[in-house]
Amino acid sequence: xxxxxxxxxxxxxxxxxxxxxxxxxxxxxxxxxxxxxxxxxxxxxxxxxxxxxxxxxxxxxxxxxxxxxxxxxxxxxxxxxxxxxxxxxxxxxxxxxxxxxxxxxxxxxxxxxxxxxxxxxxxxxxxxxxxxxxxxxxxxxxxxxxxxxxxxxxxxxxxxxxxxxxxxxxxxxxxxxxxxxxxxxxxxxxxxxxxxxxxxxxxxxxxxxxxxxxxxxxxxxxxxxxxxxxxxxxxxxxxxxxxxxxxxxxxxxxxxxxxxxxxxxxxxxxxxxxxxxxxxxxxxxxxxxxxxxxxxxxxxxxxxxxxxxxxxxxxxxxxxxxxxxxxxxxxxxxxxxxxxxxxxxxxxxxxxxxxxxxxxx
Amino acid sequence: xxxxxxxxxxxxxxxxxxxxxxxxxxxxxxxxxxxxxxxxxxxxxxxxxxxxxxxxxxxxxxxxxxxxxxxxxxxxxxxxxxxxxxxxxxxxxxxxxxxxxxxxxxxxxxxxxxxxxxxxxxxxxxxxxxxxxxxxxxxxxxxxxxxxxxxxxxxxxxxxxxxxxxxxxxxxxxxxxxxxxxxxxxxxxxxxxxxxxxxxxxxxxxxxxxxxxxxxxxxxxxxxxxxxxxxxxxxxxxxxxxxxxxxxxxxxxxxxxxxxxxxx
Numbered sequence: 001x002x003x004x005x006x007x008x009x010x011x012x013x014x015x016x017x018x019x020x021x022x023x024x025x026x027x028x029x030x031x032x033x034x035x036x037x038x039x040x041x042x043x044x045x046x047x048x049x050x051x052x053x054x055x056x057x058x059x060x061x062x063x064x065x066x067x068x069x070x071x072x073x074x075x076x077x078x079x080x081x082x083x084x085x086x087x088x089x090x091x092x093x094x095x096x097x098x099x100x101x102x103x104x105x106x107x108x109x110x111x112x113x114x115x116x117x118x119x120x121x122x123x124x125x126x127x128x129x130x131x132x133x134x135x136x137x138x139x140x141x142x143x144x145x146x147x148x149x150x151x152x153x154x155x156x157x158x159x160x161x162x163x164x165x166x167x168x169x170x171x172x173x174x175x176x177x178x179x180x181x182x183x184x185x186x187x188x189x190x191x192x193x194x195x196x197x198x199x200x201x202x203x204x205x206x207x208x209x210x211x212x213x214x215x216x217x218x219x220x221x222x223x224x225x226x227x228x229x230x231x232x233x234x235x236x237x238x239x240x241x242x243x244x245x246x247x248x249x250x251x252x253x254x255x256x257x258x259x260x261x262x263x264x265x266x267x268x269x270x271x272x273x274x275x276x277x278x279x280x281x282x283x284x285x286x287x288x289x290x291x292x293x294x295x296x297x298x299x300x301x302x303x304x305x306x307x308x309x310x311x312x313x314x315x316x317x318x319x320x321x322x323x324x325x326x327x328x329x330x331x332x333x334x335x336x337x338x339x340x341x342x343x344x345x346x347x348x349x350x351x352x353x354x355x356x357x358x359x360x361x
Numbered sequence: 362x363x364x365x366x367x368x369x370x371x372x373x374x375x376x377x378x379x380x381x382x383x384x385x386x387x388x389x390x391x392x393x394x395x396x397x398x399x400x401x402x403x404x405x406x407x408x409x410x411x412x413x414x415x416x417x418x419x420x421x422x423x424x425x426x427x428x429x430x431x432x433x434x435x436x437x438x439x440x441x442x443x444x445x446x447x448x449x450x451x452x453x454x455x456x457x458x459x460x461x462x463x464x465x466x467x468x469x470x471x472x473x474x475x476x477x478x479x480x481x482x483x484x485x486x487x488x489x490x491x492x493x494x495x496x497x498x499x500x501x502x503x504x505x506x507x508x509x510x511x512x513x514x515x516x517x518x519x520x521x522x523x524x525x526x527x528x529x530x531x532x533x534x535x536x537x538x539x540x541x542x543x544x545x546x547x548x549x550x551x552x553x554x555x556x557x558x559x560x561x562x563x564x565x566x567x568x569x570x571x572x573x574x575x576x577x578x579x580x581x582x583x584x585x586x587x588x589x590x591x592x593x594x595x596x597x598x599x600x601x602x603x604x605x606x607x608x609x610x611x612x613x614x615x616x617x618x619x620x621x622x623x624x625x
Contacts, residue, residue, distance in 0.1 A: 188488050191487060191488045191489075191490055192484070192487060192488055195482070195487035195488075195494060195498070196473065196477055196480070196482055196487065196497065196498070196501060197484050197487055198487075199466060199470050199473055199474050199477070200474060200477055202463065202465055202466055203463040203466065203474045205465070206462075206463040206464050206465050206466065207461045207462070207463060207464075209425065209445075209457075209461060210457065210461035210462070210463065211463075211474070212425075212444075212445035212446050212449075213423055213425075213445055213446075213449055213454070213455055213457075214449060214454075214474055214475050214477065214537065214538075214540075214541055215446050215447075215449035215450045215477065215478045215541055216446060216474065216477060217446050218446065224484065270465065
């Protein structure tokens with residue numbers, strides 16, 4: 001046990017723990033799925049979680065690190081879902097291949113992401129000159145405009161009010177691809193943040209005037225972050241279109257953007273791992289509640305969902321609970337766990353490690 | 362480059378020169394006809410009562426505001442109306458009256474942000490972790506640490522900037538500004554809110570920066586002891602206009618200056 005504890009304290013492992021966890025999940029669930037041990041509904045759940053994680057991580061770049069409020073993330077996802085879905089179905093019929101063609105999936109992911117990124121760039125160009133609330137309003141309007149335009153275009157183009165029929169990938173494998181995409185998104189985000197460019201981006205959030213005075217090209221960075229965040233929202237959209245038989249524009253409404261924002265805020269602004277955990281938990285909750293509450297009970301879903309969110313926020317911030325939080329937070333609990341093991345094993349060479357941790361607190 | 366603008370009247374190299382600098386906010390002329398001339402290696406003071414327009418001059422010099430009329434030359438090069446980031450790259454660095462550190466970054470990272478433009482590594486190299494990234498990060502760390510040592514901040518390098526004591530925060534701002542490798546350093550009331558000990562330490566630091574880096578410094582200050590202790594030349598502003606300028610001792614004994622500060 002002490003060896004395990006020491007292993008997890010190695011800087012290399014600490015740095016890349018999130019990759020390892022996602023990679024391990026992809027491997028384990030992938031094996032389960034291939035052997036048929038993973039139920040359809042769980043495969044669906046994993047797909048939804050991956051999509052949510054992609055959205056949350058990409059939005060956290062804008063909101064958590066750059067410090068700009070964007071309320072139109074679902075709009076960029078919508079662009080990706082429609083464009084990717086359309087291109088995928090065109091390619092499937094043009095190339096005469098099955099719906100689960102890997103090449104088609106990759107191509108539509110790239111194109112859907114690229115078009116969403118282009119939209120991000122075009123919207124960002126004027127919008128990022130605005131500050132705070134104004135940017136939020138512009139992005140919010142963008143999301144609504146995209147959605148209604150796509151719905152009102154002639155139905156031969158994007159299916160109109162009936163929604164766009166899209167090809168579907170074999171469910172057994174799609175979530176593995178989705179998890180690999182999450183890994184890629186995580187790598188890009190994390191590598192960007194842990195570099196000179198990441199420092200520049202955080203410096204813009206902390207103090208834009210000082211960042212400018214230090215020679216940071218604020219506009220360039222804002223535009224870049226906005227574009228790359230839109231790219232991954234687009235990728236998430238294409239993935240989403242592959243999980244559904246029809247894409248409905250009503251899905252990508254204002255509430256969806258807010259839901260993504262909630263994931264980022266609950267996960268802690270400026271924490272990539274936090275937003276991933278929050279995205280996974282919220283999606284899990286959403287999907288499970290949906291399947292448990294049938295019929296008339298369905299209305300309760302939103303109530304329970306809201307209640308849980310309120311409880312989390314209260315738990316996180318209530319001054320009355322601060323003593324409780326100190327006592328039972330993740331860090332102290334794990335520290336306690338390792339300490340107990342140490343007294344049992346009485347293994348001399350691991351004692352310094354434990355003391356080091358105690359000092360950390 | 363125009364040589365007549367680059368060389369000052371007494372033959373020394375001119376680092377900063379403003380000609381009839383003016384900015385108007387609505388009906389208010391916040392800065393009106395200010396002509397500064399700062400020579401290489403000089404420590405120049407800009408003083409004046411509250412609201413005289415000192416910080417506005419700084420904001421004009423660093424591109425935060427664009428002048429209504431007038432010109433600004435840095436080493437003979439016209440920098441009027443350029444964007445703040447570009448002016449910084451051309452060689453003007455500043456600190457702020459109300460400290461503006463990057464509070465979510467550590468002390469050493471603050472300095473590394475200042476170094477951003479002197480160590481190259483593009484976004485793709487960072488995202489794909491190409492060899493250049495690792496090399497540049499090492500360089501960032503080493504150069505930042507070196508600067509922190511010069512300012513005796515290296516023991517705090519992993520503190521968040523927000524957690525530093527006040528005096529050290531002021532010091533870090535100067536270190537961060539020096540990291541951008543400027544030819545002219547603008548210090549906006551560096552001694553504001555400091556106790557006498559800290560002020561003394563700051564005076565030593567400024568003198569040190571000047572000697573060690575051969576830096577030209579323009580200083581806004583209220584603390585007369587500090588100004589008379591280290592500045593060679595002064596400009597006194599009052600209601601946006603120049604009230605007096607010249608050698609420190611002469612300017613400070615000028616009756617008009619005394620009147621502006623103390624009243625009749």
